Amino acid sequence: MRAGTCAWNCGRGGSPLRYANAERSMAALRTLRFPSCLAFCRKHVNSITGRSFAKCQARFLSSVTERDGLQVSHNSNTGVVTLSMNKPPVNSLNLEFLQSMHKTLGEIQDDQDCRAVILTSGLTNIFCAGLDITEMYQPDDKRLREFWTSLQDMWIRLYSFPKTTMAAITGHSPAGGALLAMSCDYRVMAENFTIGLNETKLGIVAPTWFIDLYVGILGQRLSELALQTGKLFTSEEALKVGLVDQVVPLNDVIPTVEKELSEWKIPALARGMTKDVLRRIYWRKLQETQDVDTESFVFLIKQEKVQQTLGLYLQSLKNKKK
Numbered sequence: 475m476r477a478g479t480c481a482w483n484c485g486r487g488g489s490p491l492r493y494a495n496a497e498r499s500m501a502a503l504r505t506l507r508f509p510s511c512l513a514f515c516r517k518h519v520n521s522i523t524g525r526s527f528a529k530c531q532a533r534f535l536s537s538v539t540e541r542d543g544l545q546v547s548h549n550s551n552t553g554v555v556t557l558s559m560n561k562p563p564v565n566s567l568n569l570e571f572l573q574s575m576h577k578t579l580g581e582i583q584d585d586q587d588c589r590a591v592i593l594t595s596g597l598t599n600i601f602c603a604g605l606d607i608t609e610m611y612q613p614d615d616k617r618l619r620e621f622w623t624s625l626q627d628m629w630i631r632l633y634s635f636p637k638t639t640m641a642a643i644t645g646h647s648p649a650g651g652a653l654l655a656m657s658c659d660y661r662v663m664a665e666n667f668t669i670g671l672n673e674t675k676l677g678i679v680a681p682t683w684f685i686d687l688y689v690g691i692l693g694q695r696l697s698e699l700a701l702q703t704g705k706l707f708t709s710e711e712a713l714k715v716g717l718v719d720q721v722v723p724l725n726d727v728i729p730t731v732e733k734e735l736s737e738w739k740i741p742a743l744a745r746g747m748t749k750d751v752l753r754r755i756y757w758r759k760l761q762e763t764q765d766v767d768t769e770s771f772v773f774l775i776k777q778e779k780v781q782q783t784l785g786l787y788l789q790s791l792k793n794k795k796k
């Protein structure tokens with residue numbers, strides 16, 4: 475397609491739609507059954523679809539799919555995929571959800587048109603409530619192992635993700651939720667929520683690979699204090715200690731991430747390889763010890779004392795409503 479001309483000779487050759495990538499626009503048009511051999515202009519788009527230009531443009535530029543608690547929106551203009559967790563009530567990570575995240579991240583990784591991912595939540599006030607506690611309370615042995623392996627696999631994929639990942643933390647983000655956020659390259663959090671590794675409060679222990687990330691971000695001393703006490707940082711505290719990179723009003727979280735992404739104009743190979751050099755020691759360490767890690771998890775969870783504490787914690791969440 476030659477910019478500046480309209481193959482239908484409508485006389486508006488001077489005002490073609492100005493997309494950043496003409497080929498992508500044509501592909502989008504083909505899916506709407508426009509004649510692919512023809513260039514197009516605003517006038518024709520409007521006359522054929524009967525839609526407003528803005529609506530047409532939005533449709534060309536993004537595709538949205540929803541599956542297994544995840545919404546995937548692909549903006550083909552920017553190459554940014556927004557992966558939105560949408561599993562009420564609190565986006566807790568159960569076996570199926572972890573498997574779904576693992577699979578979806580794999581698909582996004584293979585998508586040649588995607589250069590970056592925004593990980594966010596479709597739920598009000600919650601980014602992710604962490605692991606689904608009901609998976610660990612009075613568990614079935616086989617499912618418990620599968621659950622943990624799925625968490626390991628999903629984390630390895632997210633943490634080693636070759637494309638840029640940014641977390642738009644639009645709500646509370648305890649324990650496993652904090653892990654998701656910490657695994658991204660950049661974190662923007664909304665005001666007045668909490669984030670952190672609070673595992674000890676549930677009577678459980680964050681595994682080494684959670685702790686490695688914490689120490690990498692907070693340093694040894696602060697990690698020792700925060701982990702032992704199960705501290706949840708307010709958004710503002712999280713900013714101070716470097717757990718998140720920006721704190722903004724809720725409605726500004728996504729625009730802030732998008733702006734940040736637009737400023738990361740770094741050659742993809744150099745950025746990806748640098749990330750790999752910095753991170754591979756951690757995910758490979760887990761990859762090489764996955765079985766041992768699973769056995770220690772199962773051993774811990776099966777302790778009678780741990781089961782009692784998890785039961786009480788679950789009950790306290792339910793009692794909040796009474």
Ligand SMILES: CCCC/C=C\CC(=O)SCCNC(=O)CCNC(=O)[C@H](O)C(C)(C)COP(=O)(O)OP(=O)(O)OC[C@H]1O[C@@H](n2cnc3c(N)ncnc32)[C@H](O)[C@@H]1OP(=O)(O)O
Nearest residue numbers: 563566603604605606607608646648649650678679791792
């Ligand atoms: C060796 C082990 C290593 C383990 C590594 C990681 C561990 C974890 O990730 S453990 C999970 C840690 N998460 C938490 O401690 C968060 C607990 N939840 C909350 O604090 C609040 O629910 C939250 C602030 C997220 C949201 O508050 P509200 O909006 O007020 O919602 P409710 O508290 O009323 O919750 C609604 C509903 O969801 C249930 N719920 C909440 N969190 C979880 C969870 N993590 N797993 C399972 N279920 C959860 C809660 O009980 C309510 O259920 P109902 O009463 O049946 O509606």
